[in-house]
Amino acid sequence: MKSATPHRAAPFAGARARVLGLAIGALALAAPAAPQAAAPKTPAVAGRALSIDEAVASALSNDPGVESADLDWLSASAKADSAKWKRIPSLSASAGYQRISDLTSSVDLGPLGTLSLASLDNVFSFGVNLQYPVFGGFRTRENIAIAGLQAQLKDVSRETVRRSLVFDVRRAYWEAVRATYNRSTLEQNLELMKQNSDLVSKQLGQGVATRADQLGAQLRLEQATEDLGDAQALQKRSFLTLASLMGLDVSGLGISTSAPDAAPPFDLTTAPSAQPSPEASAAPDEAALVSGALARRPETRTAELSRRLAEHAVALSRSALYPTLSLSGSYTYADPNQRVAFQTDPWLFTGTWAVGLLLSYDVGSLPAALDDIKSQTLAASKAKADEDRQRYAVVLDVETCIVNLERALRDLVSTRAMVAQAQENLRVMEERVAAGTAKDIDLNTAKFDLLRIDFSVTNKRIDVLIAQADLARATASEELK
Numbered sequence: 001m002k003s004a005t006p007h008r009a010a011p012f013a014g015a016r017a018r019v020l021g022l023a024i025g026a027l028a029l030a031a032p033a034a035p036q037a038a039a040p041k042t043p044a045v046a047g048r049a050l051s052i053d054e055a056v057a058s059a060l061s062n063d064p065g066v067e068s069a070d071l072d073w074l075s076a077s078a079k080a081d082s083a084k085w086k087r088i089p090s091l092s093a094s095a096g097y098q099r100i101s102d103l104t105s106s107v108d109l110g111p112l113g114t115l116s117l118a119s120l121d122n123v124f125s126f127g128v129n130l131q132y133p134v135f136g137g138f139r140t141r142e143n144i145a146i147a148g149l150q151a152q153l154k155d156v157s158r159e160t161v162r163r164s165l166v167f168d169v170r171r172a173y174w175e176a177v178r179a180t181y182n183r184s185t186l187e188q189n190l191e192l193m194k195q196n197s198d199l200v201s202k203q204l205g206q207g208v209a210t211r212a213d214q215l216g217a218q219l220r221l222e223q224a225t226e227d228l229g230d231a232q233a234l235q236k237r238s239f240l241t242l243a244s245l246m247g248l249d250v251s252g253l254g255i256s257t258s259a260p261d262a263a264p265p266f267d268l269t270t271a272p273s274a275q276p277s278p279e280a281s282a283a284p285d286e287a288a289l290v291s292g293a294l295a296r297r298p299e300t301r302t303a304e305l306s307r308r309l310a311e312h313a314v315a316l317s318r319s320a321l322y323p324t325l326s327l328s329g330s331y332t333y334a335d336p337n338q339r340v341a342f343q344t345d346p347w348l349f350t351g352t353w354a355v356g357l358l359l360s361y362d363v364g365s366l367p368a369a370l371d372d373i374k375s376q377t378l379a380a381s382k383a384k385a386d387e388d389r390q391r392y393a394v395v396l397d398v399e400t401c402i403v404n405l406e407r408a409l410r411d412l413v414s415t416r417a418m419v420a421q422a423q424e425n426l427r428v429m430e431e432r433v434a435a436g437t438a439k440d441i442d443l444n445t446a447k448f449d450l451l452r453i454d455f456s457v458t459n460k461r462i463d464v465l466i467a468q469a470d471l472a473r474a475t476a477s478e479e480l481k
Contacts (some may be wrong), residue, residue: 001021007328011311012235044238048267049269050267050268052170052174053270054171055169055173055245055246057481058247059166059169059245059247060162060166061159061247062246062247062248063165064247065161069156069157072154073151074148075154076153077154079147079151080148083143083144083148084144086143086144087144087358089131089132089327090121091128091130093129094126095127096126097123097124099122099123100121101121115219120180120335120336120346121335122346123335123336124335125332125334126332126334126377127330127332129329129448130328131326131328132326132328133325133326133327134325135321135322135323135324135325136319136324136325137320137321137323137324138315138316142312142313142319143316146309146316149305149308149309149312150309152305153302153305156298156305157298159280159480160299160302163476163478163480165245166471166478166480168245169242169245170466171470172241173270174272174462175242176239176241176266178238179231179238180238181458181459182231183231183235185452185454185455186224186228186231189224189227190221190224190312191226192447192448192451193217193221195444196217197214197220197221199217199440199441200213200216200441217441232261233260236256236258236264239255240256241265242266243255243265243266253265254392272458272462272465273293273461275465284402286398286402289398289475290395292399293394293395293397293474293475293476294395295395296475296477297476299478300394302390303387304387306386306387307380307384307386309383310380310382310384313376314376314379317369317376318373320365320366320368320369320372320373321373322360322365323359323361324358324360324361325357326357326358327357328355328356328357328358329356330353330354331353332351332352332353333351334350336348337349340352341429397474398446398474400476401467401470401471401474402471404467404470405464405468406472408460408464408466409464409467410463411460412460412463412464415453415457416457416460418453418456419453419454419457422449422450422454425449425450426446426447426449429446430443430446431444452473
């Protein structure tokens with residue numbers, strides 16, 4: 001799979017890169033040439049200023065999912081360190097005391113007579129024991145490797161959570177910016193419709209407009225009022241989503257209970273127009289993006305670690321086929337010492353030691369061990385297939401993001417080309433109104449057309465920014481702080 005994937009993307013890399021390069025080049029060439037209409041006015045806000053970087057930093061600091069992933073990684077790292085200590089021999093120390101009842105006994109020595117023995121009343125013992133598995137079928141080595149891989153998996157899972165959160169916050173931020181611009185545009189549209197309605201009412205009184213014209217103007221005013229209400233609700237939902245992703249207490253912000261015309265809780269200071277535009281000379285190399293994503297994406301690294309973990313699980317299951325060799329040693333210092341006969345001095349401590357080797361082989365567990373080896377081998381094969389499937393999914397994700405960015409850039413270029421036409425239409429309409437060959441309602445319509453196209457440019461620029469953030473997520477090209 002490692003050698004096949006670059007060849008799989010290569011046939012499409014040149015053509016796709018050229019197409020995307022042309023789109024980016026067109027954007028760069030159109031940027032200085034296309035006339036710009038005035039940006040919609042952002043409504044006054046009552047909240048603090050918030051940039052997109054501050055929103056991301058707040059989310060990474062406050063999100064419970066990030067904290068949970070961090071703690072999970074710390075727990076797995078501690079288990080990995082604990083597994084390494086299994087290499088050290090087990091050494092234990094003990095101390096004991098017993099008070100026993102008096103007991104007098106005699107030993108018949110035959111012709112020599114009888115020997116009377118008095119038992120000792122106090123029993124003291126001190127001992128040191130050593131246990132060390134000299135060879136256990138490589139169990140210790142494999143357990144250490146498995147614990148280390150599990151810690152690495154948790155570390156990669158942390159990165160997965162953080163990268164996903166960063167993209168979600170950026171997308172939510174730009175959607176909130178889009179909703180704010182949309183609300184501002186529709187507020188200006190409502191003002192135009194009010195002016196249009198008042199104008200038609202005056203014209204009706206002067207006899208130059210009909211009742212149908214007045215009803216049509218009122219209908220457009222009502223529709224503009226309804227559209228603004230929808231935009232205000234959409235803005236609230238956008239800010240609720242952003243605040244929730246930032247880890248803030250959304251109930252304390254009062255977003256959902258605020259008045260429809262209330263200012264949002266944040267002043268979004270990162271404007272779409274302030275973001276750097278792609279350079280025409282920086283046409284992306286699709287093959288390089290794919291290969292970089294395969295190497296950096298947390299998902300591919302997780303799949304690789306899972307495969308390696310399954311391979312070590314196979315090796316661990318095979319340890320049951322090997323014998324176990326253990327080394328043991330002990331030293332006992334006791335009064336009385338059970339290995340010393342006829343001990344009569346109550347305060348005489350005697351030390352003894354023992355060293356041994358134990359070789360064992362569990363024959364009865366062989367059938368179960370063989371089935372376990374088969375099961376773990378199949379699991380390792382599945383992990384390898386899952387790794388290949390994940391790599392194909394990453395390739396598809398990257399290529400889809402490239403296509404989406406290409407389309408967003410192309411739409412932005414074509415939309416920006418409409419601004420000059422809308423500005424020219426407004427200029428011509430102003431001259432016609434001044435000459436008396438057009439009505440004021442026609443002038444208001446031309447103003448709204450320019451306003452609508454200007455918002456469309458901002459909307460398409462936000463689509464490009466979201467597509468760029470999605471491509472950065474798909475390629476894992478950004479270094480997380």
